[in-house]
Each structure stands twice: as structure tokens, then as C-alpha cells.
Amino acid sequence: MIDTTVVVSSPEPHTMAVLLLTLLALILFTRENIPLQTSSLFILCALILGFELFPYQLPDGSIFSTKEFFAGFGNSALIAVSALMVAGQALVRTGAMEPIGRMLAKLWRISPSFSLLLTLLTGAILSAFVNNTPIVVLLLPILVNVALRTGRSPSGTLLPMGLATLLGGMATTIGTSTNLLVVKVAEDLGVPEFGMFDFIMPVTITSVVAILYLWLLVPRMVPDRSPPLQDTSPRVFTAEIEIKEGGFADGATLANIREKAGGEINIERIIRSGSLSIATLPDVIVKAKDRLVVKDTSDNLREFELELGGQLFAGKDEVDEEHPLSAGDQSIAEVVVTRGSTLDRVRIADARLNFKYGLTLLAVHSHGKTKQARSKGVEDTILMPGDVLLVQATQKAIREVKATGELLVLDGGEELPHTSKAPIALTVMGLIVGLAAFGVLPIVVSSVVGCLVLIVTGCLRWKDATAALSAQVIFIIVASLALGVALIQTGGADYLASLFVASTSGFSPGVVLAILIFSMAVMTNVVSNNAAAVIGTPIAVSIAQTLGMPVEPFVLGVLFGANMSYATPMAYQTNLLVMNAGGYKFSDFVKVGVPLVIINWLMLSGLLTWVYKLY
Numbered sequence: 001m002i003d004t005t006v007v008v009s010s011p012e013p014h015t016m017a018v019l020l021l022t023l024l025a026l027i028l029f030t031r032e033n034i035p036l037q038t039s040s041l042f043i044l045c046a047l048i049l050g051f052e053l054f055p056y057q058l059p060d061g062s063i064f065s066t067k068e069f070f071a072g073f074g075n076s077a078l079i080a081v082s083a084l085m086v087a088g089q090a091l092v093r094t095g096a097m098e099p100i101g102r103m104l105a106k107l108w109r110i111s112p113s114f115s116l117l118l119t120l121l122t123g124a125i126l127s128a129f130v131n132n133t134p135i136v137v138l139l140l141p142i143l144v145n146v147a148l149r150t151g152r153s154p155s156g157t158l159l160p161m162g163l164a165t166l167l168g169g170m171a172t173t174i175g176t177s178t179n180l181l182v183v184k185v186a187e188d189l190g191v192p193e194f195g196m197f198d199f200i201m202p203v204t205i206t207s208v209v210a211i212l213y214l215w216l217l218v219p220r221m222v223p224d225r226s227p228p229l230q231d232t233s234p235r236v237f238t239a240e241i242e243i244k245e246g247g248f249a250d251g252a253t254l255a256n257i258r259e260k261a262g263g264e265i266n267i268e269r270i271i272r273s274g275s276l277s278i279a280t281l282p283d284v285i286v287k288a289k290d291r292l293v294v295k296d297t298s299d300n301l302r303e304f305e306l307e308l309g310g311q312l313f314a315g316k317d318e319v320d321e322e323h324p325l326s327a328g329d330q331s332i333a334e335v336v337v338t339r340g341s342t343l344d345r346v347r348i349a350d351a352r353l354n355f356k357y358g359l360t361l362l363a364v365h366s367h368g369k370t371k372q373a374r375s376k377g378v379e380d381t382i383l384m385p386g387d388v389l390l391v392q393a394t395q396k397a398i399r400e401v402k403a404t405g406e407l408l409v410l411d412g413g414e415e416l417p418h419t420s421k422a423p424i425a426l427t428v429m430g431l432i433v434g435l436a437a438f439g440v441l442p443i444v445v446s447s448v449v450g451c452l453v454l455i456v457t458g459c460l461r462w463k464d465a466t467a468a469l470s471a472q473v474i475f476i477i478v479a480s481l482a483l484g485v486a487l488i489q490t491g492g493a494d495y496l497a498s499l500f501v502a503s504t505s506g507f508s509p510g511v512v513l514a515i516l517i518f519s520m521a522v523m524t525n526v527v528s529n530n531a532a533a534v535i536g537t538p539i540a541v542s543i544a545q546t547l548g549m550p551v552e553p554f555v556l557g558v559l560f561g562a563n564m565s566y567a568t569p570m571a572y573q574t575n576l577l578v579m580n581a582g583g584y585k586f587s588d589f590v591k592v593g594v595p596l597v598i599i600n601w602l603m604l605s606g607l608l609t610w611v612y613k614l615y
Contacts, residue, residue: 014056015490022483029527036472040479047482072481076444077184081177083447088131089468090459096426097138108146117215123161124168128175129433132165136574137408140581144410154582156219162578163566167210170563171203172196178533182559185537191551196437199556202607210599218592225583236360236392238295240313245288247309255282268293331395334410336581337387349379358397363390386576421459428453480534488538497542509549510609513557517605520561521597525571533562553612560604567593
């Protein structure tokens, strides 16, 4: 034990302003109704305007330049994160991990218990080298298919799988964007650079215990949950309404007919004299014997039939008990919105699912609430990552959508997207990781060059590459880096470190480290993990310097703590994917995630204390 008594001096006006802005940022980052990129841009602008209007004089007498706040856009960690997101997109688009998926799908038929363990290990190991989002996208349909085939709820498998990928992401410097940022910020502060595998041992030891918990206990802890949209919405049928003589629609304009139906009727075309197709213009006059081709639910079709004075036909037969409405080869499937997909942050009315993919939207499950496709205001809903859409389409259309890899389809099938470019994408990703791991090239260089190779070889189109880049991730990183710079330059990081050390006075360095890790774990489950990591790193360095202890364990404490995004669904993007696909509730994440946080916290704190002798 060492003397940790420190004197905490009052902060300067600029320091206090930055601390208050940091607190405001953390509050804004928790607001679901404000996009993270909007909050991030606001914080960035506040810093720039504040320091422009009220210049800050550095200790050497020079004036701090606000240009420093823009440096985050050119930060090598951000460039590496963006490049790795693009490279990960290539693995999804080409189906490069298809063999792994097929192998796991076959093993589930033989031994479900052993297969779950193997799935957890596979997800964790892959996530140490590839962003866990494509790993989750690969495994979700397989596990959903297993659940449908066995008649069991997917609750016991999806959540453990998602959390296992988060465990693996802690193991290397490229496992998550958080790792890259912590390592880079620490390096800028003078901390020796971490190698790719420098902290893999404590993570591996901890992960063994954590995966046993996910394998043996979690499936028994989570109640059976049903996927949110499984057959919860009526199917849509295409039928013809033949107008009867003397009925309301006989002699009425199309505009009058739509008004009579409350504006809800969707008339695709008008058939006259058996074969003539009439344009569906508002002033077209409908006559007796005309047939209106309408697409809607069976209940709505019946209602339109009565209101317009017509007779429903399915093909050549009148709709009755002997000839009911039929959907033909139509199937129902669930589509999950993934980050960077063609539906990410798109208004439902602008998604044009039917035109682009041949999909008819039946319902949407967003933020725990389900809305029918024909509910009032549903077309103005902005789709977010993790939202689930219930769609109806032909089996061919569903297969084609799944084959493109653009959308994550949970239809209970085992078909995985695959192209001839898959070996190239896998080889390029292997070289990106390998060259960085052996110190041949920095990860920022190997990943950017790898992206070029993937585009030149046709593994990715530019449209796919740009879709992989998340404005949310980019702006949260830039804003967090700017806040970090402001905290360092104004002495805010040193002030917070002094408060932290003063409040833990009398504790051993190991206990101080454990408190730091726990604080970061709590923060990362409430705000963005990247923000927690970037803001926490300079504070951790200051704490170590104040204590006179090695800096490395405290930097790793921030890295590990900021990765413990287990206890809330909003803590990490894949948590939302898993939550909505599996029908989980917020309480399920708390029940499973809190013990996992405690396991990781206790083991990693103990291992770091032992390795670095922080007694």
C-alpha cells in the first residue's frame, strides 16, 4: 500500500466548462430520441465555438488552436476502424464465412449442447479479428433455423452467442473499435504501443470462465421468448373486385372510390372487357363489370367489396368457402435491419421494399413495439439497426434477397450468401490481420490497402463500401477525441484523476484499478463505449502517474471496462440485433449481463493486479 493523499485544486474556468460539456455529452449520448451523430456534432461545434469565442492560453503562453478539434477526422485509429468496417462488409457480401456457418448448422443436428459451446467459441474467436457485427449476422439465421426446426425458443442461444462475440472482441487491438481507440489515444499520450496480442492472455483466461457461464447457466436463466413478429400480422392477398351494376363504384371516379375507402385502398390496375388495362388516374371513371386489382389483407378486401358494391374474385373463381383467398407460393419471413444495410436509417415509405426486392411489409417491430404495416404513421417510421420487419414474398424473392447479403433474413432456412469472390475476401482479411500482427505493416496501412484490393477485385462495390461506413461511429469517435483533447489541454483529465485518487485514498493500487474498471463498465452500458473509452483513457493515464504506478494496467483497465457492454441492449449495436431477433426484454439483458460484468470485472482486475504487482 502506498500513500495516495493528493491535494485537489479548484479547476480553471475553461477546465470547468469542458468538464460540464463532457457531462452534457454523456447525457446526450444516452438519449434515444436524439441520433448519436447529431449529439456528437453538437458537442464538436460547442467545443469549437467555445474556444474560438473564449481563447485558452496554454502554459507556454501560446493560444490553443481549435484546429486540434478537427484532428479526429484524420486520426489513424478512426481510419483503421472505418477500413475494418469496410473489410468486414466484404465478408458478409461474399459469404466468405459460409463454410463455418454450414458446419455449425450440421453439428446442431447431432448435439445441440456441444454445438452451442462450439458456436460460442467460434463467435468469440472470430470476433477477436473481425468486427463482431458480421459474426452475429452470420450466426443469427442459423440459430433461428435450429429453433424453428426443433420447435424450441431461440432465447437460450441467441443472447449467449451475442455476448460471446463481445468477449472475443476484447482479446486483440483490432477486436473492436474501442480497443483501437484506447491504444491510439494512449500512444499519443506517450504510452508504449500495445502489440496485437499483448493482452490476449488475461482475456483468454477470463473468457474461459465467462463462456462456461454462457453455455451452462444462461440458457436456464432466460425465459422462453418468442420472436416478436412470428405470424403476428395478417397476410396480404392480391384479388380482383368486380364492380356490380348500380353499386357505389359504378360510374364513380377512382378518386371517389379511394375517398369512400378512407384512402386506404391500394388499386394496382383496372381491367376492362377482360383484358384491357386502364391507368389508375384519379379522374378515371369506373364502370360496371370492371375489375379492380387490389392488394390487401383478407379483412380489408371483404370491407372494400361491401363498400364499393362489388364481388371478390381470386383468379377466375368467386371468393367463397369453396374458393378462399390464396397467397399462392407466398412465404412469410423476418428481415433484420443491420448497421450499414440498405434499410439503415431509411424512412419506411422511402424503402420501396416491393419495388426493390418484391417484399410486402406486414409489420415492423421497433424498440420493443410492434406496428401493423397499415397502421397510421407507420410509413414515417425511420428504420434503425436492430428493427425487425415481417415481410411477405415469394420463396424465390426471399432467396434472392438472402443471396445478395444486403439484408439479414430470418426465414428459418440455411442458405447463406456465397460468391466466387469469397476466397479473395477471406485471404485479404487474413493478410490485413497477419501483416499487422507480425509488425510488417501498421493496422491502419494494411486495412486501407486491403480495402483497395477488395474493391479492385470486385469483392465490394463502392456502394457497399460506403454503406459499411457508419456516420454514427465516425462522429462519436471524432467528438470523443475532441473532448479528450480539451480535457488534456485544459487540465480536466488531471483534475478528474486527482478527484478519483483522493476519493480512493488509502486503497491499494490494485483496488483503485478495480474501481476504475468498474466505473468504465457502468459507463459503457449507459453511454457509447467509444465515448467512454476515449474520455477515460487520458484520465487513467493521469491516475497512474499520480499514483506513481505503471501506466499500462490502467490503460488496459479502461479498455476492458469499456468493452463490458453486456448489461443493456443499447450498450452495443449487436445487442439490439439479438434483442429484436430473439424477442428479448430489457430485463433479460440485465439478468444475464450483470453477472457477466461481475465475472469479467473480478477476474480481469485480479489478473492485472497480479501481473503488474499492484499490491
